[in-house]
Amino acid sequence: MSRPSDYYQRNRSLHPPALTPGYKTSVARSPRQSMIALEHSASEITGPVFGHADIDPGDNDLLSNYARPGESPIGERIILHGRVLDENARPVPNTLVEIWQANAGGRYRHRKDTYLAPIDPNFGGCGRTLTDANGYYAFRTVKPGAYPWRNMVNNWRPAHVHVSVFGSGFVQRLITQCYFEGDPLIPICPIVQTIPDPDAIEQLVARLDMNATIPLDSIAYKFDIVLRGRRSTLFENRLEGN
Amino acid sequence: MPQSLDYLRETASQTAGPYVHIGLAPGAAGFDIYRRELGHDIAGPAVRGERIRIEGQVIDGTGSPVKDVLIEVWQANADGHYAHPEGGGAVEEGFRGWGRVISDFDTGIWALDTIKPGPVPWRDARMQAPHLNLWIVARGINLGLNTRLYFDDHAEENAADPVLNLIEWASRRQTLIAARSERDGQTVYRFDIRLQGEGETVFFDI
Numbered sequence: 530m531s532r533p534s535d536y537y538q539r540n541r542s543l544h545p546p547a548l549t550p551g552y553k554t555s556v557a558r559s560p561r562q563s564m565i566a567l568e569h570s571a572s573e574i575t576g577p578v579f580g581h582a583d584i585d586p587g588d589n590d591l592l593s594n595y596a597r598p599g600e601s602p603i604g605e606r607i608i609l610h611g612r613v614l615d616e617n618a619r620p621v622p623n624t625l626v627e628i629w630q631a632n633a634g635g636r637y638r639h640r641k642d643t644y645l646a647p648i649d650p651n652f653g654g655c656g657r658t659l660t661d662a663n664g665y666y667a668f669r670t671v672k673p674g675a676y677p678w679r680n681m682v683n684n685w686r687p688a689h690v691h692v693s694v695f696g697s698g699f700v701q702r703l704i705t706q707c708y709f710e711g712d713p714l715i716p717i718c719p720i721v722q723t724i725p726d727p728d729a730i731e732q733l734v735a736r737l738d739m740n741a742t743i744p745l746d747s748i749a750y751k752f753d754i755v756l757r758g759r760r761s762t763l764f765e766n767r768l769e770g771n
Numbered sequence: 772m773p774q775s776l777d778y779l780r781e782t783a784s785q786t787a788g789p790y791v792h793i794g795l796a797p798g799a800a801g802f803d804i805y806r807r808e809l810g811h812d813i814a815g816p817a818v819r820g821e822r823i824r825i826e827g828q829v830i831d832g833t834g835s836p837v838k839d840v841l842i843e844v845w846q847a848n849a850d851g852h853y854a855h856p857e858g859g860g861a862v863e864e865g866f867r868g869w870g871r872v873i874s875d876f877d878t879g880i881w882a883l884d885t886i887k888p889g890p891v892p893w894r895d896a897r898m899q900a901p902h903l904n905l906w907i908v909a910r911g912i913n914l915g916l917n918t919r920l921y922f923d924d925h926a927e928e929n930a931a932d933p934v935l936n937l938i939e940w941a942s943r944r945q946t947l948i949a950a951r952s953e954r955d956g957q958t959v960y961r962f963d964i965r966l967q968g969e970g971e972t973v974f975f976d977i
Contacts, residue, residue, distance in 0.1 A: 533857060533894075539976070544784050545913035552786075554911030557832040558966050564976040565938055570893050572904050572919075573977050575855035576845060577869035585806055595804055616778045625809075629794025639790045640801040641839075641876070653804045655794045691787065691794055697855075699845045700977050702906055702915060706785040720786060723913050729783040755779045 534760045535569045536700045537616055545723035552719045553680055569700065574759075576699040579625040579659060588657045591630075591670035595653030602652035604633025604671030608741060608749040609707065612664040613694060616758030620664025621701075626754075627657040627693040628668060628707075635676030635686075644676055669747065672709065680719055687714035687721065694754055701756040708734045709750060784915065787908040791841050796873050810871025813844065813885040817865045820849030820886030825920065825949060825960045828879045829907065832967030836879025840909040844870045844883060846902075851889035859892065887922065893933045900928035900935070902947075907964065917975045920962050923948050938973055946972045 547559035567573070587594055592601050609628070613621040631637045631654065634646035638654050652671065660666045673688045689706045696702065708715050715721055715734065724730050732755070741749035792800040798808055814820065829837040846868050847853050852860040854868045862868070874881040890898040903920040921929050929935055935944045949960035964972045 540781060541914075541976075543780060547913060549913060552911070552913070555786075555913060556911075557835075558837065558909065558911035559832075559913075560916070560971055560974055561832075561967055562943075562971050562973075564974045567934060567937065567975040567977045568894060569977065570899065570934075571853055571857065571859050571891055572845070572847075572899070572902070575853040575858045577867065578855060579809075583807070583809060588805060595802075614779060616781060618777070618779050627794050629790065637790045637793060638800065638802055639793050641789060653793075653797070653802060655797055655804060657794075657805075691785075691791070693787075693794060699904055699906065702843070703782060703784060704787045704791075704908055704915060705782050706788075723785075724783045726783070729780065732780065732782060733785070755782045757781055758778065 533569060533571060533574045536574065536698060536757045536759045539757060543724070543726040543729040545725070549723040552723050555723070573700045574698045576695060576697055576701065579623070579695070581659065583625075584657050584659065589666075589668045591653065591656045591668060594656060596651035600651045602632060602649045602671050604649075604674075606669070606747040607672050608667060608669055608743070608747050609690060609735065609752060610665070610667035610738075610741060610749065611735075611751050611753040613660050613666065613696075613754045613756060614664055615696070615756050619758075620660070620662075621696055621756055622660055622662045622664055624660050624697065625657065625695045626660060626666045627655070628670075628690050629655040630670065630673040630690040631676055633671045633674050635674030646674070646676065675714055684719060685714055687712045687718050692752075692754065694756060696756040698759075703754075703756060705733060705754070707752045710734055710736050784913060786910060786913050787841060789839050789910040791839070791908065792873060795841060795871060799873050810843070810869065812867055813846070813870035813883065814848070814867070815865025818848065818863055818886055820888075821958065822884070823887050823958045823960060824882055824884050825903070825962055826880060826882035827962040827964065828881070829874065829909070829964045829966065834968075836874070837909055837966070838874055838876050838879045840874045840879075840881070840907060842872050842881060843906045844872070844885070845904040845906070846885065847888040847891050849886060849889045851891045853891075890928065897931070897933050898928075900925050900932040902934075916966075917977050918964065918972055919947050919975065921948050922951065922960065924951050943973050946970060
């Protein structure tokens with residue numbers, strides 16, 4: 530039996546550690562023991578496969594997927610697009626990308642959100658799509674608003690879109706947040722600042738992409754996502770210990 | 772110019788936050804938007820295997836249940852095959868092997884209905900005991916936590932499991948073993964996940 534080739538070890542120095550006291554909720558929710566390092570078997574290198582039967586073509590259009598007929602949400606119309614790649618710079622095709630966000634006023638459509646900014650009757654705030662053969666994805670939405678949250682008394686989240694990506698193996702599973710170029714709240718956000726590596730933070734900031742902008746309609750931001758890469762199978766077809 | 776290693780760097784993780792339901796389980800957030808929410812069909816009605824329910828809580832370092840957690844499960848079918856091109860073999864119609872559950876907003880209890888998986892090969896000729904792979908995200912969790920669930924009625928296979936045996940402390944292996952009981956004619960396994968403190972669950976760096 531040949532053993533599957535592993536994914537590259539995760540570079541944990543660019544991810545936030547579990548315990549980040551500046552983000553208070555992490556204090557009681559962070560493991561204290563060391564994790565057990567696990568080399569990969571089929572349990573790790575496989576993962577769920579999604580297809581076009583799972584979702585609908587309009588699921589990636591947040592301007593229309595919850596709007597009443599003939600109406601659309603309030604806010605700056607944007608295209609959020611990019612590619613899902615792996616660390617080898619290869620596209621990750623046919624993978625599920627799910628997003629969720631606040632509306633243009635910074636309010637979430639969620640039973641637990643009580644912020645005084647109003648719900649937008651024409652905005653749900655979630656979308657999903659599959660990457661194409663080149664790893665490309667696109668959403669149409671409104672730019673989310675900043676909003677206050679309870680951490681220190683006066684903390685505000687920068688405008689952000691939550692992004693969930695699968696990849697092809699369960700080890701690639703990732704949830705992150707996409708920020709927007711030029712937002713002055715980014716460097717003072719306790720959640721952004723859980724990330725110890727400045728370049729890793731920079732990689733979470735979507736860039737204004739004038740070439741992808743639709744004139745007189747929607748402005749575009751580009752956000753590429755990188756998932757873990759995998760070793761080539763060369764030299765790996767022998768049993769362990771041989 | 773020196774040779775360059777032209778790898779990209781993985782995108783950094785950020786917490787799923789308190790409103791993860793909007794994106795991944797909108798019905799729980801309080802609205803209906805998609806034709807079908809994903810993750811409710813781990814093993815369809817035609818799938819072979821022992822039908823089981825798994826339920827539990829995620830407990831934080833203060834001993835309180837986490838009421839806004841989301842867990843994804845990834846498992847093999849009764850033959851030990853994953854529904855994936857490299858999954859070890861074909862799976863029957865209706866077997867997906869992937870599910871997504873959230874905890875109750877009031878009690879923190881989560882539950883999932885599935886079938887018990889078969890053993891899966893390890894990296895050598897040994898087999899791994901039947902197990903579920905779990906991925907846990909929530910507000911306050913900066914990077915999703917990976918753990919595994921094993922079954923207490925497979926004691927012999929668990930004792931030989933190559934992954935459980937990587938855990939140096941035998942007492943900590945117990946944190947990964949779900950406890951079987953029967954309730955109203957249904958098999959229920961209890962599996963609590965302790966994020967921190969006494970009895971802290973073993974998490975894996977995979």
